[in-house]
Amino acid sequence: MDAVDFQLDQPGRRRIVVAMSGGVDSSVVAALAQASGAETIGVTLQLYDHGEATGRTGACCAGRDIRDARAVCDRLGIAHYVFDHESAFRRDVVDHFADEYMAGRTPIPCVQCNMGPKFTDLFQLARDLGADCLATGHYVRRVVEADGSALYRGADPARDQSYFLFATTRDQLDFLRFPLGGLPKARVRELAAEMGLAVAAKPDSQDICFVPDGDYAGLVRKLRPEAATGGDIVDLAGRKLGEHRGIVNYTVGQRRGLEIGGQAEPLYVVRVEADARRVVVGPRAALAVAAARLEDLNRLGPMDGPLTAKVRSMAKPVAARLLGDRLVFDAPEYGVSPGQAAVLYAGDHVLGGGWIAETEAALAAA
Template sequence: MTALNSLGFAKAPKDTRVVVAMSGGVDSSVVAAELAAEGYDVVGVTLQLYDHGAALAKKGACCAGRDIHDARRVAEVMGFPHYVLDYENKFKESVIDEFADAYLAGATPIPCIRCNERVKFRDLLETAKDLDADCMATGHYIQRKQGDKAELHRAADPDRDQSYFLFSTTQDQLDYLRFPLGHLKSKAETRALAVKHGLSVADKPDSQDICFVPNGSYAAVIEKLRPGSVEPGEIVHLDGRVLGTHRGVIHYTIGQRRGLGIGGGEPLYVVKLDADAHKVVVGPKKALAVRRVPLKETNWIGEGAISDLPEEGIEVLVKVRSTRPPREAVLRPLPDGRAEVELALAEEGIAPGQACVFYATEGSRVLGGGWIATA
């Protein structure tokens, strides 16, 4: 019986084709270099996601001109083919347009999740299959483990774990995907591998912002994408008092305290964004505390289907923000792909448009997640 190779196939690496999604950063470059060094039939693919010359692009952004050049250099050094695919229209339709519309509707979207879900793990994955690849590998810090079926697990390094941004990965996608960096204990190990392979990106800094948002200014991008759609309105206290005016709800987020321009008295926080009425609603900090979180568009990669869960729910751990540790909660299924999470302890700053990710109460397994809906 032929032993399984490091990607889980019962054949030699040279007979195993793997498409590597290469952003031009150190993580995906190391994945491609390591697999090429192991003798796999590697094909590197980089996606051009937006016009490099447009105002939306910025220096150091994912898959801008410099990144495409860096990915190509890695392929040349390691001796495998590399292709650049123009996904600009797909990216705009699947990610950027929804991002702008969600912000205008008072939500706080996470375009990186939609990009993984709709571009990398859907369109690019299908391209990998068209190239007769056995699997597609990425530089995400998350682990894929094989039980009775392929399972998604948090990365070994909790500081690098990207499970929050990959909750919508389906079982079919997970069967095809590979994440070779998920077992590493630190980013320093990744950079050491880049040095070992002589990659020019070994010291390249990580991208910090959303790739198409220059300098983290969401409002500037939305005003460019939807000119004339940002309307001013009132800043209103929960008790109905009008405290001031604002330039548009896109300039505010749930939980915000600074920059409201309504100084004096008790500290006030943004507790709700009413886009239809063009109102920013503020209140005391205690008004931010939430225990019941309604979810839509849930994805379940645990056992069975989410609709099979008992009506009274099951105990899980959940993340309601990418930067927060998992918290104890009860997950209850609802009709039409919806669900409700009841947190054991109230959390502050929970905003529509963010994700709520489910984890097993023991171990590191990711069970899926959903999008936080307006209560």
């Protein structure tokens, strides 16, 4: 089995708390921690209704996944605790998700979850349990440098999760460990099989854990009935082209579902004006963005030199500069949406990032 250095400072008593979702990644982390000789404790946060999630696949932190986490801990002979954080998760993640859509923005609940229940709450739990560190199954790397802990992309580019962890603070990095950051996913599954873990072939979670069917708009309508209120679809000049059935059904860059015929060229959602309940559409060229204003910037490294920026989880990093709170792209960038995050890098080094508050169209800037 691969040896992993958890970089624990205590030469004697050592205790590792592992955040366990019930999936293969966190299960392997628990096994690696136990194999290191440290006392290992598995902790799972129940984040939404256990009854509704029972038997559901492609989720985490509820139902079958809690049972899987407990079974792994039993197999390893380590303690496992489940803490009910459903109320906090509903308030900080699910309600925020619905409110962001209602405001015409495109939210990233996985980042909100990491900023709230998964890190803030788990940190306190781990410290209350007397842990030397909190280990997770994220595919990122923590590197101890001269000025402290730094965050780097995962070695496997197909699994790198640094975009979702940009808001991690330096203090949190000092306490966190990411033992899978240098491994490809295929090797992690091999390790799970070698260690006899029943989750070795368990599918990865898909979509957002609390929206397993992918119907984001349906969830928002359930939580915020006013989301079904219709309005106008207009062009860039404000001319009405059609009507919509609620702004929650539209995000920047969307082409399908506009139901507008007779146009000379394909139209895309350029922006969503929540107060007026208007969806503004235009040609693809209108999606080009020259710059974006960022809010709540988290700094993990120097941002005053050349850098690259990633504005969506699946986007490629592009060259940019940060001038105050203004992220200026070297070339027009597409798919930049308020509510998403802009994560900044120098090579593989994660410099931090912020939330996209508003954008500047390249056409207007030209």
